[in-house]
Amino acid sequence: MEDETVLVMIVQQYASKYGITFSSKHLDDPEKKAKLITLIQESLSGKRGPVTDEDLA
Numbered sequence: 001m002e003d004e005t006v007l008v009m010i011v012q013q014y015a016s017k018y019g020i021t022f023s024s025k026h027l028d029d030p031e032k033k034a035k036l037i038t039l040i041q042e043s044l045s046g047k048r049g050p051v052t053d054e055d056l057a
Contacts, residue, residue, distance in 0.1 A: 021050040
């Protein structure tokens with residue numbers, strides 16, 4: 001599976017659980033995108049709550 005496909009899948013799972021709680025502009029920055037993916041995975045696994053823009057600042 002391509003990285004973008006995986007990204008779309010986890011963002012959809014996240015959005016169905018929390019809604020969108022961060023700005024999509026972070027997906028344009030490769031470093032923030034990688035951090036965002038990690039934070040979303042942690043959130044979906046119950047290790048943390050929703051991801052916010054402050055988490056990516």
